[in-house]
Amino acid sequence: VEPTALVLAGGSGTRFWPASRRSRPKQLLALDAERSLLAQTVARLAPLVAAPDVWVATTAALAPAVAEELERVPAGQILGEPAGRNTAPAIAWALLSMPEAARRGIVVVLPSDHRVADPEGFRRTLARAIEVAAESDRIVTLGVVPRWAETGFGYLELADPPEAGSGAPRAVARFREKPDRATATAFVASGRHLWNAGIFVFRGTRLLEAIELHAPGLAAGLAALDAEPARAAELYAALPSISIDYAVMEKLDDLLALPLDCGWDDLGSWQALFEVLPAGAGGNRLHGDAVALDTENSLLFADHGLIATLGVRDLVVVRTGDAVLVAHRDRAQEVRRVVERLEAAGRRDLL
């Protein structure tokens, strides 16, 4: 059986406001390329997983927009969750929705809103993970080789450091929460820590067994859902809201990891996007219709209409049809404060 992919595309967030909205979250945006991060995620899987073998878990509200992005993914494989219950219910429900052959085969679960600079390298590691999961019948995760002491990610601690160039899997000793700066620095120096990127490879039935074992409450809820599909909305909403890491992965004593070194980036802010886009004249990054005069090291991102700048530096300027954000680059990660202000003011039109 060919492997199946399950792309998680139910996320929402505020870090790319005003480009991102409730109705058009980050994964649906074309931030770093012509296509949305979601469309890039699916395209990047080929030829390991072709579009007809891709499933997507998203919210009911986003499902139509997701389907529009992914024309080659069969409509019946784009699952709109009746309610947002985090990743463990989403993954389990998707597995139970697949034909039995797919569920008994290898499934790749991955987020839809990350960037990969080197898709070839990504596929090389993913192909190896698929092999390892099939041969060992264990759950395999791809952990990103850290490029700096990031405090915004969780880490996977390996029992032994990965062997350079061998591609051999390593046992995961434990999951580590987002560290403080000193701990993050020690993690990177250790050579035994990888960024947890939320990418898992397993035989579908194997994961469902692990849920039975480690998350019996969720398993019981899923059984009820399976028994009464007519009450799906109500029963889904009653599932425990829990992440797959917390429900299962952190509890496994035989989780394997493969180090991933492919220019992975979670694109967590406008500043992160600035860093991955190629610098043009003056160190500026221009997207869309922009005129930059005497402007340096700024990101001008025009979704709609023109951005013109004059005599400024180190700014993020993002223009949509109904809003514009002008922020110092060093403050771009605080854009949530703008969103909170708009929420408090009841400006649902801008959220």
Next chain:
Amino acid sequence: VEPTALVLAGGSGTRFWPASRRSRPKQLLALDAERSLLAQTVARLAPLVAAPDVWVATTAALAPAVAEELERVPAGQILGEPAGRNTAPAIAWALLSMPEAARRGIVVVLPSDHRVADPEGFRRTLARAIEVAAESDRIVTLGVVPRWAETGFGYLELADPPEAGSGAPRAVARFREKPDRATATAFVASGRHLWNAGIFVFRGTRLLEAIELHAPGLAAGLAALDAEPARAAELYAALPSISIDYAVMEKLDDLLALPLDCGWDDLGSWQALFEVLPAGAGGNRLHGDAVALDTENSLLFADHGLIATLGVRDLVVVRTGDAVLVAHRDRAQEVRRVVERLEAAGRRDLL
């Protein structure tokens, strides 16, 4: 006969781009108040000149927008010039279009895109100018008492300094071009120099006589125009393009000036607007829909949609439906460079 006003509203410019466009120049913008500068100009004349006694000279293209701004001005008194030929032809043509009684009475000519902080003070000086023009049958200009050594304006040099508080008119010795900084400083120190604000008060027939005398080429063209109204467009376009200052005012040896001290401002740039708007929290000036977080001394001018700023200072941000300008306040007077760039790129949609 009640005085008549002639408002010159044919100007175009780039200094308020992107709010100002060819189809909506500065005088049609509501920059410092709820109403456009043009509407404020007409409102400010009452009760000295009521709207039914106001005439407006503008371009044919702008006439409909001007009429919309000035509902109480009779439509037949809004003159769309067949071609832009500067102020002397515009004023002369308007005088010839008026009923003879108005032309034989006092006419106040004034620009439509300036700001007056103290309308009461403006009317006091204007009323005096109307009296003086009627009694003396001389042309009277209102010259602004300079508040700083401006190098961007022309000056009127008086034969003698004005008498404080007397309101007596003074003879204009000569017109002075835009000075360099040292000269401007000397002008202000002299007490004998006023800013030329382009406001003139005269009996209409008196001005037409002055044109006959000082600008015979223009007078001949006007006579031809008067003789063949059917060929107005062609004959108007053939008039010499010349300002009223150059054609007439600078050549008079009996021009009188009254000092005007009423918070007059020509609002020459976004920076000038910043200076006249009242400061809010953080020294910011907000117009329209704006959210300013950790923002200082910035002008946020939202014509359409929201402006949100975060961690910035000393910026001008102007948002319209199709463009946004982000400029350092010190560079706002260079916005013409953006317009030139757009012209060079053939972006007529944004001009």
